[in-house]
Amino acid sequence: MTPQKFDIAIIGAGLIGSSLAYHLTNRRSMSVALLDIDFEGKYSSSELNAGGARVEWFHRVNIELSQLTLDFLASQPDQFGFRQKGYLWLYDKNKWKTYQRLAPLFKSLELPIEELSPQEVHKRVPYIDEISDIAGASFGARDGIFNPNLLKQFFRTQAKQKDCTFIDGAYVKAIEKQSDGVQITYEDLCADSKRPNDKEVFDILSAGMASTQDLPQKKILASRVVNAAGAWASKIAKLYGHTLDCKPVRRQVSIFDCKGVDLSSCGMIVDTSGVYFHAEAEHILAGFATPNEPSGYNFTYEGDRFFEEHIWPPLAHRMSKAQALKHITGWAGLYEVSPDHSAVVGCVDSNAQIYEAHSFSGHGAMQSYGVGLALAELILDGKFQTIDVSALHPRRFQEGLSKLLYEDFHI
Ligand SMILES: Cc1cc2nc3c(=O)[nH]c(=O)nc-3n(C[C@H](O)[C@H](O)[C@H](O)COP(=O)(O)OP(=O)(O)OC[C@H]3O[C@@H](n4cnc5c(N)ncnc54)[C@H](O)[C@@H]3O)c2cc1C
Numbered sequence: 276m277t278p279q280k281f282d283i284a285i286i287g288a289g290l291i292g293s294s295l296a297y298h299l300t301n302r303r304s305m306s307v308a309l310l311d312i313d314f315e316g317k318y319s320s321s322e323l324n325a326g327g328a329r330v331e332w333f334h335r336v337n338i339e340l341s342q343l344t345l346d347f348l349a350s351q352p353d354q355f356g357f358r359q360k361g362y363l364w365l366y367d368k369n370k371w372k373t374y375q376r377l378a379p380l381f382k383s384l385e386l387p388i389e390e391l392s393p394q395e396v397h398k399r400v401p402y403i404d405e406i407s408d409i410a411g412a413s414f415g416a417r418d419g420i421f422n423p424n425l426l427k428q429f430f431r432t433q434a435k436q437k438d439c440t441f442i443d444g445a446y447v448k449a450i451e452k453q454s455d456g457v458q459i460t461y462e463d464l465c466a467d468s469k470r471p472n473d474k475e476v477f478d479i480l481s482a483g484m485a486s487t488q489d490l491p492q493k494k495i496l497a498s499r500v501v502n503a504a505g506a507w508a509s510k511i512a513k514l515y516g517h518t519l520d521c522k523p524v525r526r527q528v529s530i531f532d533c534k535g536v537d538l539s540s541c542g543m544i545v546d547t548s549g550v551y552f553h554a555e556a557e558h559i560l561a562g563f564a565t566p567n568e569p570s571g572y573n574f575t576y577e578g579d580r581f582f583e584e585h586i587w588p589p590l591a592h593r594m595s596k597a598q599a600l601k602h603i604t605g606w607a608g609l610y611e612v613s614p615d616h617s618a619v620v621g622c623v624d625s626n627a628q629i630y631e632a633h634s635f636s637g638h639g640a641m642q643s644y645g646v647g648l649a650l651a652e653l654i655l656d657g658k659f660q661t662i663d664v665s666a667l668h669p670r671r672f673q674e675g676l677s678k679l680l681y682e683d684f685h686i
Contacts, residue, residue: 276494281308281440283654284459284497286447286511288314289321290423290640291632292503293430294647300437302651307438308495309431310445310461313476318574320505320639321427323608325528325551325562327543328641329362329418330386333377334680336666337617337638338384343645343662348421354429356422360542362415365396365403365593367547371410373683389414400544402536402594409547419542420553423640430647444471446479446490450500450514450629457500457515457628462490480507481572499654501630506572506609508619508633517623519669521613521634522570528562529582529605530555535596548589551686558603561586564610564637564686576607610637614672617680620646621668622653630654631669637685 283299285292288311296309316322328345332338348357366374381388391399391414393406399414435441444465451458464471504511506523538544538554545551552561563585582602590597613619613634620632632650635642645662652660659665671678 278458278494278496280456281306281495281497283499283501284308284310284457284495285501285503286310286459287503287505287507287633288431288441289316289319289503289505290427290430290643291505291635291646292501293427293434294643295501295503295632295650296434296439297430298647298651299654300434300439302655305438306440307434308440308442308497309434310442310447310459312444312446312464312479313471314441314443316427317473317476318480318608320608320611321423323528323606324423324640325553325560326420326423326640327362327418327551327553328421329415329543331362331364331377331381331388331413331415331418332684333682334617334666335380335384336662336664336680337642337682338386339662340642340645340649340664341638343648344641344643345417347644348419348426349417355426357419358421358542359417359419360540362418362543362545363396363400363541364413364415364545365409365547366411366413367408368410370547374411374413387416389416400541402538402596404595405593426640426643442495444469445493447511447514448492450511452515452628453496456496456498458494458496459500460492460494463493464490466491477574481574499628499630501632501650501654503632505633505639506611508611508631512631515624515629517629517631517669519619519634520672521611521619523572523609524568524570524612525573525575525607526562526564526568526610526637527576527581527605527607528560529586530558530560530603531582531586532601532603533559533597534599536594545686546589546593549686550586550589552590561590562686570612572609574607574609576605578602578605581605611639612636615679616682616685618642618646618667619669620650620664621670623669627657636682
């Protein structure tokens with residue numbers, strides 16, 4: 276059977292792939308295929324994240340990508356569940372020094388970030404009543420929390436109304452360059468109108484692309500292909516001969532109740548311990564990046580153990596009203612971590628057929644609108660226009676330390 280032809284095929288329909296599909300079809304009439312093993316995205320980072328968006332980053336490109344997304348969210352806050360209530364970041368002595376080194380960059384870019392004393396923190400959020408170990412704090416007034424699912428659905432709905440074909444249940448297994456384009460071979464988990472089977476999807480994604488049983492194989496041909504496969508991007512890159520040192524790393528998030536504490540007037544709060552938290556419906560959501568977490572496709576939420584070891588102690592220390600927290604539930608998802616904790620974005624072959632946008636290292640949700648726009652411009656115009664993200668090209672990893680964009684402001 277002759278493979279169906281597309282102008283552009285995007286592998287991965289998370290926030291990044293969906294944003295790109297939106298921007299491409301918004302700019303020009305063209306045929307775009309968006310492929311994913313599971314459009315529901317049960318194990319995708321876009322479904323499992325904390326929804327925080329902020330401009331405080333070490334590098335200008337990361338600041339600007341977040342800014343573009345924040346501006347977009349602020350343009351239709353209700354559509355994206357955007358609560359622009361700020362990002363309050365508490366620093367111990369060391370981190371306060373780091374912040375102060377960055378402050379001139381924030382000032383030069385006129386970012387609306389206030390510096391707060393520990394006493395001002397307490398005044399702003401009276402629940403925070405242990406301030407003796409806080410050296411200083413910053414408050415990004417334009418930052419906030421949004422609903423990543425609503426943003427992803429917006430991108431998808433808009434793209435679908437133009438000429439974007441969704442190929443669900445497509446487990447991409449081979450990518451080959453041919454004389455007339457790039458051929459993608461995928462196993463079809465939706466054959467005979469089936470929904471992708473949950474267990475099958477989990478087995479494949481948690482094993483980081485294991486071999487499957489005999490599913491029907493299908494092919495499509497595209498002039499250009501984009502790897503937006505999140506924590507699986509290195510595996511996809513291998514299919515076209517590109518070796519990357521980007522790794523999946525588990526991150527856990529807990530949901531709990533805290534009687535007498537109402538954080539609904541606050542945005543995200545990041546404690547000196549690294550625990551971040553915000554109001555989530557009538558509950559509180561908190562996450563923490565456990566140190567030395569091994570890389571791997573691990574989706575196990577450790578439940579009470581994680582909550583009692585990592586979430587409860589720092590919060591009970593910081594807020595006397597948080598002594599009695601009631602753990603409800605939680606989940607684990609994957610950060611897609613690059614060697615310098617900045618994303619990988621760019622064209623990776625000499626004849627401009629293969630592009631990548633992945634490894635956002637825990638900040639892809641807040642950069643998704645900006646990255647989709649930048650990459651769509653690179654693909655359609657041959658150069659970045661609105662924002663230059665060439666510093667994120669994967670070749671930086673071969674060009675030495677000075678080209679790395681090491682980000683230490685991740686949580
Ligand atoms: C606990 C947690 C908290 C986070 N908090 C924040 C936050 O507050 N703010 C923020 O900005 N970011 C946050 N992030 C990070 C953010 O979620 C990610 O950076 C972002 O969602 C990445 O989107 P993506 O589209 O690149 O990847 P994904 O959403 O993971 O999408 C990749 C897609 O590729 C598909 N795929 C993989 N392999 C194949 C294959 N072989 N064939 C077909 N399809 C395939 C997968 O099914 C998946 O749907 C958090 C992440 C986690 C885990």
